[in-house]
Amino acid sequence: MKQRIDLQLLAAIGGGILFNFLFWMEKQALNLLIYTLFLIIITLLDREKSKTKKYYIFAGSHLLAAIMVVVNQSDLNIITWYITFAVMIGLIHFPLLRNIFTVLLAAFLQIITTPINLLKKIMAIHFGDLSFKPVLKIVKYTIIPFFAIMLFSILYSEANTVFANYLNRITSGITTFINNMVVFLFPELSFERFIHIVLGIVLSAGAFISLKRLELEKIEAGFGEQLVREHRNKTSNSIAYMLIEVFAEGLLKRMMALKTENIIGIISFTALNLLLLSLNTIDITTLWLGKNIESNGAKYSDALHDGTNVLIVSIVIAMMIIVYFFRGNLNFYSKNKTIRFLAYLWIFQNIFLVCSVLLRDYQYVSALGLTYKRIGVFVFLLLCTIGLVTVYIKVAQQKTFFYLCKINGRIWYILLLVFGFVNWDVLIVNYNINNRASINLDLDHLTDLSDKTLPLLNTNKIILRKYLSTSNYAYKWSNDTTDLSNKRITPTNSEQILAFEKDLAQRNNTFKTKYNETSWLSWNYRDWQTMQFLLKNHL
Helix, strand or coil, rough: CCCHHHCCCCCCCHHHHHHHHHHHHCCCCHHHHHHHHHHHHHHHCCCCCCCCHHHHHHHHHHHHHHHHHHHHHCCHHHHHHHHHHHHHHHHHHHHCCCCCHHHHHHHHHHCCCCHHHHHHHHHHCCECCCCCCCCHHHHHHHHHHHHHHHHHHHHHHHHHHHHHHHHHHHHHHHHHHHHHHHHHHCCCCHHHHHHHHHHHHHHHHHHHHHCCCCCCHHHHCCCCEEEECCCCCCCCCCHHHHHHHCCCCCHHHHHHCCCHHHHHHHHHHHHHHHHHHHHHHHHHHHHHHHCCCCCCCHHHHHHHHHHHHHHHHHHHHHHHHHHCCCCCHHCCCCCEEEEEEEEHHHHHHHHHHHHHHHHHHHHHHHHHCCCCCHHHHHHHHHHHHHHHHHHHHHCCCCCCCEEEEEEHHHHHHHHHHHCCCCHHHHHHHHHHHHHCCCCCCCCCHHHHHHHHHHHHHHHHHHHHHHHHHHCCHHHHHEEEECCEEEEEECHHHHHHHHHHHHHHHHHHHHHHHHHHHHHHHCCCHHHHCCCCHHHHCCC
16 A cells, blocks of 8 residues: 555656656647656556556547647647546546546546645655654645635735735735745746646646545436436425425426426427428528528628527527426326427427538638638537437437436547547648639638648748738738828738738748747647748748
């Protein structure tokens, strides 16, 4: 047991030092992969941690996310790394959890309680007759008063400016004293870097030192995936039940009857189906049959966003209502065929609505090109379709709400990993340039994307010159000294080309400067690829 505890403490401290070495003043790239390998190896060496098949799968997905950070190094890849890190942490300490959302909750609790868990481990260490327990007891007794003083100091500072001035002097003095002490003890270690090391220790300890067993696994184990018919109690001791009994006793009695629920459900789904049918009929006549379709980009934009907003509301309400009506014994009611058919029909109509918005988005992309927002609509439509299909399975196979959360969570997790394989910035620029003959190319949007697109922008800069007249290069502001105002003037074509190429050259130089300032720890394939292009073409 002592060896395991020693391994966990040494790994947490070593992880903090490694974290500081890998990430201080560096981009998140190859260093994330190294840190991931460290976490997985230490976890595998720790015999106290159970290694289930599920752990290996999600640890492998976390490793894959780290590899994709090295390959693509986008914000999406980095976000994916943190999510997979949290899932792996949750499953290390709570291997019996089945739902991704519960695992993320467990990981959150694990991380925020890490300082306490770390202190408990340190308190258990003894060097002969010496131990840290007396010192840490003082910390235990003072930590809550410390945070209370901090909270009320902030509140009183907001209420009284004189108090705020005194408090600022005191806090700045304490900060200067601590910083001087750190510099005196560790001349090459700044206070900021010390905090960075502490952050690394906390993250590493969160992975290695287990939180005291919560009831999460036991609570989740009580949720099944298959609905079971339950016998309703005639009375209940809950506060909600008593309130309803006081104010609406008749309604409560009616709610106890499956026949009443079935009738309400039939009326609701019939009305909702008719309402959605009217919307889908309009889409058929105006969108699918090609009538009243405007080629103007603004019209496409309005239609797309209106359809998306309707889709958001309708899909969320659809799933909530269906889950509500088919939450319990109505699934086993012998006369539920009508409500079941109406629910299926509503799901089908919502899927058709998804197809309508998909067509709008496709037309929008065909007219104005590809952007992140339009890609986001495609992704949202995919998630809506998955949600509707799983709701259908829930109704058809009498599944629980827990099943919906579990299956959708896993699908979203897989999609997050899959989307990380795509270099989205390059895809957007490449698509828009290749389809410039059929779309209104937005040069400003293309130049706002990341430096991964520099090879494409430099290669196609002669083509892009043709679109300067519709970009921000088509005008500039000049100061008028006579009336002290700014006037908008239109540069000549040669001035626009000169400004565009100057900005592009400046971006090239800025990228090369930043690239050379980072070490091998910040290496990633996309930056390296861009740098090789610039060097090869002497840009």
